[in-house]
Amino acid sequence: xxxxxxxxxxxxxxxxxxxxxxxxxxxxxxxxxxxxxxxxxxxxxxxxxxxxxxxxxxxxxxxxxxxxxxxxxxxxxxxxxxxxxxxxxxxxxxxxxxxxxxxxxxxxxxxxx
Amino acid sequence: xxxxxxxxxxxxxxxxxxxxxxxxxxxxxxxxxxxxxxxxxxxxxxxxxxxxxxxxxxxxxxxxxxxxxxxxxxxxxxxxxxxxxxxxxxxxxxxxxxxxxxxxxxxxxxxxxx
Numbered sequence: 001x002x003x004x005x006x007x008x009x010x011x012x013x014x015x016x017x018x019x020x021x022x023x024x025x026x027x028x029x030x031x032x033x034x035x036x037x038x039x040x041x042x043x044x045x046x047x048x049x050x051x052x053x054x055x056x057x058x059x060x061x062x063x064x065x066x067x068x069x070x071x072x073x074x075x076x077x078x079x080x081x082x083x084x085x086x087x088x089x090x091x092x093x094x095x096x097x098x099x100x101x102x103x104x105x106x107x108x109x110x111x112x113x
Numbered sequence: 114x115x116x117x118x119x120x121x122x123x124x125x126x127x128x129x130x131x132x133x134x135x136x137x138x139x140x141x142x143x144x145x146x147x148x149x150x151x152x153x154x155x156x157x158x159x160x161x162x163x164x165x166x167x168x169x170x171x172x173x174x175x176x177x178x179x180x181x182x183x184x185x186x187x188x189x190x191x192x193x194x195x196x197x198x199x200x201x202x203x204x205x206x207x208x209x210x211x212x213x214x215x216x217x218x219x220x221x222x223x224x225x226x227x
Contacts, residue, residue, distance in 0.1 A: 006155075036218075043117070043203055043218030044156070088156065097161055099146035099207055099216060100169050105155035 003027050006089055006104025015113050019076040023089035023104045026070065030091040030102075033065050035074045038086045038106065047087075048074065079111045115140065117219035119204050125225045131192040134222045138185050138206030142217070144168075145187040147179060150201040150221070159202075162187055191224075199226045 006023045013019055021035075031052055036044035048063040050056045050072075056063045062075040072091075076083055086108045090101040118137040126132050138145050146169075147159040158171040162181035179189040185206075191198055201221040 041220070043205075043220045045218065046215045049215070090156075097144075097169050098209075099144050099161040099205065100158050100171075101156075101216065102158075103148075103156040105153065 001026065002105075003102050004089060004091065004104040007107055008105050010108040010110060012110045012112060013079055015079060015081060015111055017079050017111070019079050019083070019109060019111075021074040021076075021087050021089075021107050021109070023072050023091075024070055025072070025091060025102075027091075027093065027102070028067075028070065029093035029095075031094045032092045032098075033063070033072050034090040034101070035061075035063055036088040036090055036103075038088060040085075044088055081111050081113050084110045117204055117206050117217050119202075119219035119222050121222055122220065123223045123225075125227060126194050127227050128194055128196060130194050131190060132194060132224060133188055133190045134202055134204075134224075136187045136189075136204030136206075136219060138187070138204075139217055142206035142208050143185050144207040144209065145181055145185060146205050146207075146216070147187070147189050148203045148205065148218075149173070150203055151199075156203065159189065194226045196226050199224060 004025045033050045035048040037047045038044040053067045060077045064073045086106040088106040089104040144163045146161040148156045161169040181187045203221045205216045205218045
């Protein structure tokens with residue numbers, strides 16, 4: 001069983017929809033939680049970064065971490081065609097190097113105009 | 114500021130051959146890490162180099178190796194290629210090893226093994 005589970009999709013939504021992306025994990029030592037966005041033929045880029053539990057908002061994006069349930073979410077409000085990409089959750093434990101992340105498989109999102 | 118640069122972007126090899134991939138990190142970044150990305154497995158950590166020393170290694174066979182030079186540039190090598198090594202190999206850099214901070218990725222080297 002993978003340490004981080006993420007539904008690979010694909011997920012297709014109309015423009016303006018609210019998108020919910022989720023990951024579950026099994027390692028209770030994970031303390032840093034990230035969401036990366038990867039456009040086709042590009043490398044991943046950091047979208048959101050959360051330490052421990054709670055919510056974090058940045059424009060149309062909201063990241064939530066529920067450590068009691070070992071569940072993290074990324075919400076995209078008013079989705080745009082430019083949001084079409086693969087979204088990867090990533091996480092690591094406190095004592096682990098910041099370069100060694102455990103990633104989910106990624107969810108492929110398409111926002112249709 | 115230039116981003117992480119990886120070369121070559123695409124390459125095709127046959128089974129049994131070896132391959133060397135190169136990565137130039139963002140200027141001033143001393144930590145370079147490598148990931149393998151495949152459908153179904155996602156990104157898997159290969160190894161990390163900091164100050165020319167391998168600091169962490171993922172769960173990959175010894176055919177996968179790497180090194181870092183004094184200017185922080187890094188190379189990874191895969192020997193005796195297998196079909197299953199076909200993947201996108203991503204390099205990432207960070208400013209410091211243990212402090213929380215952003216991991217910057219290159220666009221990757223796409224390896225196809227025939």
